[in-house]
Amino acid sequence: MTGSSSYEVGGSGTVYLEKRVxxxxxxxxxxxKVDNNGLGYPRAANYDHGDLRDLLNGxxxxxxxxxxxxxxxxxxxVYIxxxxxxxxxxxxxxxTNTSTQEVLVRGGKMFGDRTGVLHVGQQQTFGFDWVDIYIPVNTxxxxxxxxxxxxxxxxxDVWMEVNGTLSDIEDFTVESGGLLYFWSYGSTRNKIDGVYQFVNMTIRADGKFELLTVADYNRMVLNLTSLMEVKAGGYVRTNxxxxxxxxxxxxxxxxVHADWSGHSASDGPGSGLDKPSYSTGASGGAHGGRGGRWDNGLYSSVAYDSMYTPSQPGSGGGMIHLEVHDTLRxxxxLHANGEDGRHDSDGSGGGGAGGSIMAHVGHLDGSGTVEVNGGEAYLGGGGSGGRIAVYTDWYDFIGELQAYGGTTHHTDFREGYGSSGxxxxxxxSNQDDPIRKLILDNNQVYTEPSRVGELHKIxxxxxGVSSTSTxxxxxxGVVVSTTGSICCSSSNRHPLRNIGSGSxxxxYYSTRASNPVITYEFPFTLYVDHVRLYPQCSYASDYEVWSELGGIRVNLTDGYVDTYGxxxxxDSEDIYGRVDVGRKADKIIINLKALSSRASMNEVEIYIREEPNSTxxxxxxxxxxxxxxxxxENVSHFELEELSVLGWAALGMxxxxSVLTAHGISGDHSGLATIREGQELHTTFSREVMPxxxxVHAGAAVTLPEYLDCKNVELIIRGS
Structure with a gap:
């Protein structure tokens, strides 16, 4: 009743037995009875896809x-x-004609050797009222x-994949070698699509259970009237x-995890930038915080989602929400981490951001970890941490709640690491005095005194810049150009790239043109604080500096600056000309005027910062x-019993x-809180060592303790 083949085996025949009076x-x-003697599985409709798993989608x-x-x-x-x-x-x-014909199969007792596969097609019902301890077939x-x-x-040692309806099961256990897949197209009987209800669900060692929400469809809901238990070695995955x-x-x-199952690092509201041709890598994804920049980069992806009720995946990790009436141990x-950037030959990928975990529980207990960490990168930027929100009537958890940003191998980790979530x-736990706590921790050890560090040098x-490139x-991503050809011979050339040598x-850069123009065109609008210019004294040239925004130019030097002398x-001192800009710009333009046979410039440094009056x-x-x-958020006043900022984390709004009120603060002196124009920060205690x-930008307000001790931190207050 079986036929073998080197290409594809034939299907088994059938044996039907009746017992009569x-x-x-x-x-x-x-x-x-159906038995194909173990000859091999049929192939998928596309032969290259391997063994058949999906039979024409039913x-x-x-x-x-x-x-x-x-x-x-x-x-x-009807089959009985x-x-x-x-x-x-x-x-x-x-x-059957699965588009029009409904079929009922009453199978009675199910037997098998765990190698066979039963396909329950569209409009078909298979019912079994007995199995011998273990489900004996793949389904x-x-x-x-x-x-x-x-x-x-x-x-x-069997698998089951469900896109339809399951009925009558109360206690479901997945043991060693078992693979159970629920999709949100399916459900249990009398539930809307995506909702599966049982009494107990247990995942034992080497058992795997995946609950997968279909894109743009109902959410996956697992409703258990008693217990979900994931034993040592048990594995649960979701998006x-x-x-x-x-x-x-x-x-x-x-x-239990939703790692790597949200938006891709280059997709979603916190998407990073894919690696541009000019860069060393991609930027990291964002969620609870800003995504890391690639090495020497400027772009940082933006944060999103609620800290109170996180309801979106990260540009990396997915989402897990828990409603546990009694105890979550x-x-x-329990994690929804972002994926790491690529570790291929160029190491250029950006890390994905952490996802969302929200839990409403009666009692939180245990010593494990709850994680929404960003993915690490090499030359790209690390992903930001995600968002965790926990609401509990009793807190006994002694493990770790982690929303760390992804690390990177940049020279300066402060630019490449993703921010914390x-x-x-x-x-x-104390009904009369509940505690609301916000923790920002980026898990970095930084021994130097904390400094605000508002300025950034581009x-x-x-x-691969040529010595002859203009x-x-x-x-x-800044395009640097000049209208003056490069001077001089190949053995004595002074290329444009020298203008950013770092000293x-x-x-230096030199040209025989008398009035060359040097232009810095930014990849996006930046707030430029000031420009430093280091003339080349052997071929001194006067200069004037302009900024441009949307085609409108502003002269910042009111004519040429004289470099005579x-x-x-x-000089042993670091001498330069400083031109204050203090405005947003798409371009910085430098006009040179030669005072001798050549025009030249040794070094140009452009310093940028966040726009001070922008939120x-x-x-x-x-x-x-x-x-x-x-x-x-649904509120604009954020009130906390404790605000904790540590591990080189930073906070912004x-x-x-937006008003932040903290009745207590803590930290390790490495963190930073930034209050922007129109925002407020209030503390309510009388004395504190600032952690x-x-x-505080101009136009913002801050209330600090009456007695404040500062050590290894910096306070800059331009507001009230």
Whole structure:
């Protein structure tokens, strides 16, 4: 009854047995047996896709491209058996017109050797009322298909994929080698698509359970009237799910995660930039904070989502929401981390951002980890941390709540690491005095005193810049160009690239043109604080500086600056001309006027910063920060019993009229809080050692303790 082949095996035939009463001929027992003798599985419709798993998505109108299947058919729409046996890698399906014809199969007892596959097609119902401890066959339940199983179902060394309806199961256990997949097209009986309800769900060692929300469709919901238990070695994966249960336990070495299943690092509201041709890498994704910049880059992706009720995936990690009426005990790992940037030959990928985990629990217990960390990068930027929000009536958790930004191998980690995300905890252990705590921790050890560091120098280095080029693009995407050809011979050339060498006393740019124009064109609008110019005294040239925004130019020097008597290269002091800009610009333009046979310039340094009177997240930020995004919150006043900023984390807020009130603060002197125009920061205690730096822009307001001790931090207050 079987046929082998080196290309694709034939499908098994069928054995049908009836037991009758001798005298009356009444049929009292019906058995169906399908056994393909282990010859091999049929191939997918596309042969290169390997063994068959999905049989025409359960639609059997045209089966001409599906070989190796045992097709059951007879004239009735109802099949009644007392036993069904599927062995030897047989694939079994009912042949019907699945677009119009409904079929009912009553299978009685199910037997198998865990190698066979049962396909429950569209408009088909298979019902079994008995299995011998373990589900003995692999099962594919297609959309609009229906599978009924006994109240207790245990999977070991078989897989089940559900896009249709499951019924009657109360206790579901996945043991070693078991693979269970729920898609949000499916459900349990009488529930809307995406909702699966059981009494208990247990995932044991080497068992795997995946709950997957279909894009632009209903969310995956697992509703358990009693217990979800992930034992040591058990594995649960999702991209987006809500778990409702009386109790949830994740044992030591148990793993529940939504890693790498949100937006891609280059997609979503916090998308980073893919690696531009001029750069060393891509930027990191964002979520709870700003994404890291690539090495020497300027662009940082923007934060989004609520810190109180995170409801979006990261540009990296997915979403896990938990409603646990009694106890959530985490001894293992619960995580929605962003993916790492590529570790290929050029190491250029940016890290993905952490996702969202929100838990409403009666009692939080355990010593494991809850993580929404950003992915690391090499030359790209690290992903930001995600968002964790925990609401609990009793807090006994002694593990770690992590929303770290992804690390990078940049020379200066402060630019490339993704910012921390946010961890918000509302603890009502003391009903009369609940605690609301916001924790920002980027997990970095930095021993130097904390400094605000508002200014950033644009680095002028670029990749593969020719010594004869009159234009080049820096690693940051700034296009530097000149109208003067490069001087002079190949053995004594002074290329344009020298203008960003990093010193005013070494190599320089020179041209025989009398009035060359040097232009810095930015990849996006920047707020330029000032420009430093280091003349080349051996061929001194006067200069004037202009800024341009939207085609409108402003002269910043009111004519040419006289460089007569220049001593830049001979003086021991660092001598330069400073031109204050203090405005947004698309370009900086420098006009040179030669005082001899050549025009020259030794070094140009452009210093940028955040726009002081802006509360929006511009593409460039001086300090990568976790953000309270007021647009995504239902309130504008954020009140906390404790604000903790440590591990080189930073805090910022969007929108004017955002108010942050902290009744207690803590930190390790490495962090920073920035209060922008129209915003307020209030503290309510009388004395404190300031644990992090504070920058208050003009037009902002701050209330600090009456007695404030400062050590290894910096306070800059330009507001009231």
């Amino acid at each position: 001798l005298d009356t001929g009444e049929v009292i027992h019906k058995t169906l 639609d059997y109108v045209d089966i001409s491209r599906s070989g190796g299947i045992t097709w059951l058919w007879h004239h009735s729409d 058996f007392d036993e069904v046996h599927i062995h030897g890698k047989a694939h079994v399906a009912i042949l 594919q339940v297609y959309r609009y298909g229906h599978l009924e199983l006994p109240r207790r179902a245990v999977m070991r 987006d799910m809500l778990v409702i249960a009386e109790n949830v336990t994740i044992d030591v070495a148990g793993d 985490v001894e293992g790992r 946010t961890v918000y905890v509302q603890d009502k 680095r002028s280095a670029g990749y 234009t080049f693009t820096t690693y940051a 005013g006393k070494d190599v 220049c001593t830049v290269q001979t 929006v997240q511009d593409p460039f930020t001086s300090r990568l920060a976790a953000m309270i995004v007021a647009e995504d 969007t929108q004017e009229k 992090f730096s504070v920058l």
